[in-house]
Amino acid sequence: MPKYNAGQVKVFEGIVESFIKNVVKSAGNAPDGASPAEVFSDSVRVMEMPKIIVARIAFNRGAADPDKRVKQILKYCSSVLPAMQRSFGDDLLIDALPADARTQEIADICRENGATGIAGLVDEAVKRDMAADLTTGIKKQGGRRHG
Numbered sequence: 001m002p003k004y005n006a007g008q009v010k011v012f013e014g015i016v017e018s019f020i021k022n023v024v025k026s027a028g029n030a031p032d033g034a035s036p037a038e039v040f041s042d043s044v045r046v047m048e049m050p051k052i053i054v055a056r057i058a059f060n061r062g063a064a065d066p067d068k069r070v071k072q073i074l075k076y077c078s079s080v081l082p083a084m085q086r087s088f089g090d091d092l093l094i095d096a097l098p099a100d101a102r103t104q105e106i107a108d109i110c111r112e113n114g115a116t117g118i119a120g121l122v123d124e125a126v127k128r129d130m131a132a133d134l135t136t137g138i139k140k141q142g143g144r145r146h147g
Contacts, residue, residue: 004066004109011106012073014098015118016059019077022096023088036088043087048079055079074115081117090121097125 024037034042044052059076063069084093102125110119 002066004070006066008106008109009066009069009073011098011100012070012077012109015101016073016077018096018098018101019080019084019093023084023092040083040087043083044080045083048083052076052079052083070109071113074110074113074118077118078115085117090124094121094125094128097121102126102129 024040026036055072055076055078058072061072063072101122103122104126107119107122107126110116110122
């Protein structure tokens with residue numbers, strides 16, 4: 001029996017899609033007129049490239065088993081994360097996380113699979129969402145905290 005389900009796999013695939021669509025292929029230009037994809041490519045260090053290539057090949061194969069698929073996705077995300085952080089910073093990556101990926105369950109799965117960098121981004125997104133919810137709740141109560 002698989003540890004993870006198809007819905008969880010879809011959430012992790014959504015993280016990859018969001019990072020590509022909303023960060024690397026975003027419409028905005030980076031400094032010096034470079035595209036975000038060019039900035040990312042320039043940020044990848046020579047020693048990171050083999051790890052990224054191997055992880056990307058496994059990611060593209062797309063294992064049918066949900067457990068293997070989650071591991072493939074997280075290995076790929078973890079391999080590109082340092083260059084993504086250097087290129088765009090954590091704030092942009094956190095903002096790009098899809099709503100369904102902003103849960104403690106997703107952070108825990110990341111940690112279980114050794115993707116501590118991705119888990120850290122998810123943890124921060126969860127914290128920010130909780131703070132925003134708290135602020136919204138206070139505003140709805142007329143600016144007063146009850147409790």
